Amino acid sequence: MSQVELSFVVPAYNEEKFIEGTLGTIDTVAMKKCSSYEIVVVNDGSADKTLVNAKKYAGRNGHVKIISYNKNLGKGHAVKTGFMNAKGNVVFFTDSDMEIDLEKISDYVNALKKADIVIASKKHKNSHVEVPIYRRLLSECFNALVRIFTGVPLKDTQSGLKAMKKNVFIDIIPRLAVKRYAFDVELLAVANLYGLKVVEMPVDIKLDAKFKPAEMWHMFMDLLGIAYRLRIIHWYQRPLQTKTDFKNMFSSIS
Numbered sequence: 001m002s003q004v005e006l007s008f009v010v011p012a013y014n015e016e017k018f019i020e021g022t023l024g025t026i027d028t029v030a031m032k033k034c035s036s037y038e039i040v041v042v043n044d045g046s047a048d049k050t051l052v053n054a055k056k057y058a059g060r061n062g063h064v065k066i067i068s069y070n071k072n073l074g075k076g077h078a079v080k081t082g083f084m085n086a087k088g089n090v091v092f093f094t095d096s097d098m099e100i101d102l103e104k105i106s107d108y109v110n111a112l113k114k115a116d117i118v119i120a121s122k123k124h125k126n127s128h129v130e131v132p133i134y135r136r137l138l139s140e141c142f143n144a145l146v147r148i149f150t151g152v153p154l155k156d157t158q159s160g161l162k163a164m165k166k167n168v169f170i171d172i173i174p175r176l177a178v179k180r181y182a183f184d185v186e187l188l189a190v191a192n193l194y195g196l197k198v199v200e201m202p203v204d205i206k207l208d209a210k211f212k213p214a215e216m217w218h219m220f221m222d223l224l225g226i227a228y229r230l231r232i233i234h235w236y237q238r239p240l241q242t243k244t245d246f247k248n249m250f251s252s253i254s
Contacts, residue, residue: 006037007088011078016049023057029102039064042082045072076183095160101204108163115199116168120159126202149227150189182222
């Protein structure tokens, strides 16, 4: 494939019912915006037919490439893996459940002219959000803790759509340690640490009630880990691993 303008990284775990529809939606939207794009599906150890169905779609579409490994390692690990294998100048992260309307991705790309990373924010005044009340309350509490523990001045870190410049984040992504729940927080905390420009954009999003309170606990533990690495041991300022060492991290990718 020649030089790629946009890369869409799609982490997928047990999404057999939705993955083909998700890829179709991304493909349709991307095709309207530019001709040079790719969709990088990262099958995060799914136990169902996610990989089979993704390969089925990829067989009909040369823009789709698939990375897969057998063990479920978490969304953070999947996104990190997809980013390091993406070829685009601009890399989008988007969830595989398609709760977010992607029609405004051109606005995100344009916003990158004055930013390093553009994130969807449910708190933007022009956002349209449908979310159960209890989930809204949990989100409010979590984001308050994020600001306290990390100093990140954003009111929404978790919306599942982000766009970033590949050349800016190529030395940031390898520093991230969270494999599962709070990967987005860690990404933005390190971006904030290095003084990168973050722009919040409106989003149209409809969230269902499929959110377990136990997941909030795991996110909180991830957050404590981020704060410890950020404020106590200064993990994120350490020298990067060599390219050889980093390549070995992904030796299990098939």
